[in-house]
Amino acid sequence: MAYLVWLIALSVVILPVQAQEVLRFKAWKDYIDPAVLENFQQETGIRVDYQTFTTAEELDQALVRGEHIDVLVPSHFQLAGLIANKRLQALDFRQLPHYASVDPELLAMLAALNSANRYVVPYLWGTVGLAVNPRLAEPAFGRALPNSWSLLFDERDSASLEGCGIGWLDAPEETLSLWLNYRGKNLGRSSEGQISRAGRSLLELGRRTRSLDNERYIEDLSSGRLCVAMAWVGHALTAAKANPSLQFLIPQEGALVFIDSLAIPANAPHPELAYRFIDYLLQPENSVRNSLATQFYSPLSSGAPELVKLAKEQPMLVPDQRERRRLYFLEKLSVEQKQAVDRLWQGVKQSRTAVP
Numbered sequence: 203m204a205y206l207v208w209l210i211a212l213s214v215v216i217l218p219v220q221a222q223e224v225l226r227f228k229a230w231k232d233y234i235d236p237a238v239l240e241n242f243q244q245e246t247g248i249r250v251d252y253q254t255f256t257t258a259e260e261l262d263q264a265l266v267r268g269e270h271i272d273v274l275v276p277s278h279f280q281l282a283g284l285i286a287n288k289r290l291q292a293l294d295f296r297q298l299p300h301y302a303s304v305d306p307e308l309l310a311m312l313a314a315l316n317s318a319n320r321y322v323v324p325y326l327w328g329t330v331g332l333a334v335n336p337r338l339a340e341p342a343f344g345r346a347l348p349n350s351w352s353l354l355f356d357e358r359d360s361a362s363l364e365g366c367g368i369g370w371l372d373a374p375e376e377t378l379s380l381w382l383n384y385r386g387k388n389l390g391r392s393s394e395g396q397i398s399r400a401g402r403s404l405l406e407l408g409r410r411t412r413s414l415d416n417e418r419y420i421e422d423l424s425s426g427r428l429c430v431a432m433a434w435v436g437h438a439l440t441a442a443k444a445n446p447s448l449q450f451l452i453p454q455e456g457a458l459v460f461i462d463s464l465a466i467p468a469n470a471p472h473p474e475l476a477y478r479f480i481d482y483l484l485q486p487e488n489s490v491r492n493s494l495a496t497q498f499y500s501p502l503s504s505g506a507p508e509l510v511k512l513a514k515e516q517p518m519l520v521p522d523q524r525e526r527r528r529l530y531f532l533e534k535l536s537v538e539q540k541q542a543v544d545r546l547w548q549g550v551k552q553s554r555t556a557v558p
């Protein structure tokens with residue numbers, strides 16, 4: 203009897219420690235409000251192991267290595283491949299009561315990508331536009347700056363800005379798409395041959411960049427080391443908070459939209475924890491907090507009271523219909539197109555570092 207009492211007492215001491223469950227969350231760097239993460243842990247007792255990446259490629263590689271992840275955040279253009287390779291679980295939406303608050307327009311965009319809406323839930327979305335510092339760029343340019351991708355993609359324009367610092371993202375699909383769109387073409391409809399030919403002029407332009415990265419450029423924009431850069435909206439707005447002379451532009455040729463989503467890998471060790479976490483992130487107040495912390499857009503439907511309030515307080519964080527019409531959705535690529543893009547991108551990176 204004494205033994206039994208002792209055993210029970212012992213288990214009371216030990217069990218809570220053993221019961222601490224760990225959820226592995228793999229997402230873009232700085233892609234959640236730390237307070238949201240903390241609150242989830244407090245409320246559920248589930249510890250979140252937040253692992254980060256800064257390029258889409260890094261996530262692909264982690265999956266190829268077979269890393270065990272419970273919730274991951276791919277970009278929409280990665281989804282067709284992930285689904286075809288059976289790397290994601292189809293979601294059971296009954297376990298996501300807050301799914302109802304997600305914007306149907308975003309869901310329709312995902313549905314058009316191999317029915318990706320059955321596998322993912324939008325998490326944050328945004329645009330790829332131009333971050334410009336006119337105080338530095340205008341004197342270098344010698345006249346008013348056009349609201350155009352020509353600043354990066356035209357021979358003459360980029361030559362005049364080279365000295366004050368041009369930045370590109372290390373994002374092959376997005377850069378190629380914008381570059382072809384600027385030239386009146388469409389990446390999704392380009393053959394491998396067309397992609398590699400287009401790449402030749404891209405190599406030249408790429409050599410003029412002072413930065414080709416997805417992280418340090420935020421600081422480089424606010425410190426003035428860059429005067430114009432291709433930028434993800436949240437990064438540009440974050441940099442502009444530190445340096446108010448920075449502007450984020452949607453160029454006249456249009457800008458690109460991406461949707462980053464929450465997904466549960468097929469080999470996730472803890473799908474039940476994953477559902478709890480995903481639903482927590484979908485709660486409107488948490489979604490708004492994540493939008494405020496990252497400066498990317500919340501996927502709530504436009505009618506959601508939390509989003510209406512956010513639009514009043516922070517209009518930059520809620521693009522209206524008129525702005526949304528100037529955006530285009532990054533095309534999905536076939537395996538062959540993706541390979542051509544990746545080859546080209548290796549070339550761009552190599553030619554930047556090669557001694558001229």
Ligand code: N2P
Binds near residue numbers: 231232277434436
């Ligand atoms: C990094 C966010 C980058 C999103 N914080 C690009 N899809």
